[in-house]
Amino acid sequence: MSKQSDAADAALVSAAVDPEFLPPIEVIEGGNGKYAVKDGHRRVRALRTVHHNKMDTLIRCIVYTGTEEQAVRDMCDDAVGTAMRTKIQSAIAVRNLHRITGLTQVAITEQYPALKKDQVSLMIKAAGVFEEYPVVFNLLRRPDRVSIDTCVRIHDRMKDAGDEEVGAFIAKAEDLAAEGASFTTTELLEAFGIDGPAKKAGGLKADPFEPADRTEVFGDDDQVVGSLDMHSDNVTRLRLPDPNAMTIEEREVAAKAFIKQIYAYFELDAD
Template sequence: MNRTDENTEKAFEADPAQLEPAIEPTAASNGTPPPATEASANELTPGQHAFAPRQAEAVIASEGTADGNGDGDFTSTFASAPPVPGEFRLPLSKLAEWVYHPRAGSREKGEHFHALALTAAEPDDLRPLVVLDEVDGVYPIIDGRFLWHALKVTHAGNEDVEIRCVRYAGTEADAVVAVCDTALGTIEASSMEKAQALLNLQQVNGISQRAIAERYPRLTKDKVSNMLIAARMRQAYPMLFDILEEPDMAPISYGTTILTRQKELPPEAFQAMLELAEDIAANGERLKSSQALAALYPDGDAQASSDNKTVKPKPVVPLKSEDIFGHDDQPVAAYQRFSDDIDRISLPDVSDMSIEERQAAAEACIAVIRHHFGLDQHN
């Protein structure tokens, strides 16, 4: 990790607001910025909640008319979202999925899809989508993904329809941090979506597992590790998730189980499992996570794997073990003696260590090795 990465991680831990650029507030909203989460994108305003009862009353009243048709313009009472400084319009064809969105490649319809689709009949009634700068001819959508899918359904066959947009005020790395904060702070986001947000944060911003756990106190180090494992498995083997009914709703245990089986199975057996998943997906089958695991890993294989575990030798316990202390006098490794002629240094897991902590741990281990070989006395 270079000095820039270190500074980014320190700022990440110290002050989340430093990495969360805000979208310019609107004059019409009294200083309140436009919605910046998928959850808020799917919430109806009080006026929209009142729309259905009003229309029901209109329908009942229309039943008493002479022709009984009651064909009125039932969308005319929606108020357009207020203008946003700096907003511009893009044709629907110029908008695209953001690769780092936690729901990328998965769920396209939220709970209020039908309400959104109704409003999407008049695109100007919708708030602007928040987009990044143009990439390969299209603008990735940071916020407003469900709105975008509603627009695509409502205006199918007319990709020239213009959509209100506003540019995100920061970099893509800033957006990854902000979206991750949103996902981790809302019950609307699923466990897999939160896991994907954490993986995006780690891969784009170079944030360590330790820094992630410190930023989000409700997540233990072990939970962060399991979430990242699940997200990496989905990234590495998407076909194993494509066979699920809702890939972005998969439990974290589904991803960690896949990693376990990858380690347990011979390479050819795991490859056969991947090919079976491709066949299931090609047939249009969609399974619950428990059904998918049963289909991909029959009981016979599971029993064989269990049998293999029983014959593994028990770990040898050292006769003597002394801690090796690193940064802040924390134990980071151990010098172990198994017999008169067998010594071993048990090295630490460095995945969640900072550069300074790794340097201190390395120097401590090297000092033990030099002492073992009697090199210090020659200094």
């Protein structure tokens, strides 16, 4: 989480009090008179924070004129390509690409080499449960920063749940929301009795330097040279390689890769 991102979100929430001051949200026309958001998810989140999904809230929108498949491909390029968003936003884009275009998980990894097949599978699961239970994830202090691992844990808990269990799950989330609950990811899992990351023997907590989520950074010849690690205490660390074991060329490629990842973390275009 960055101070710049927090400040931007606060500004959006302030502007959302009067939606007329927000830039238009780009949407895709769907069936049954419904629209999906193509660009403007943070604006939508700000509107929900202020207006709580009131049906009479009027906002300005621009309808995307291309096909749904073109829109999904655009969104996936933005999310997985040079302008990477948060992990869950990337996962939603990948799931939409899989669902709407019919691309297999293998085909997606071929189109986006930075993704592995197992990673795509987890992203699809995570995005599905994130979109199915918004009332649960909105209990987080930063829903947009939720890790893929947390979403998959909730998916695995609910994938075989019957209607009664699902109803109780949602009702509990609604009660917690009414009480003003605001959780970290660990607290959210505990609130619903879902196992979090494994703890060491003897009841000791897991190694604080073991990340809850990791984005690998690729250097020369697509070799992993380090990573951007998100920890359970909402601290983000860079894991850097040993430059003494690298050639000058390898150092230059690795440095550019890390700079690109830092730009992506701050939601900036490195090009």
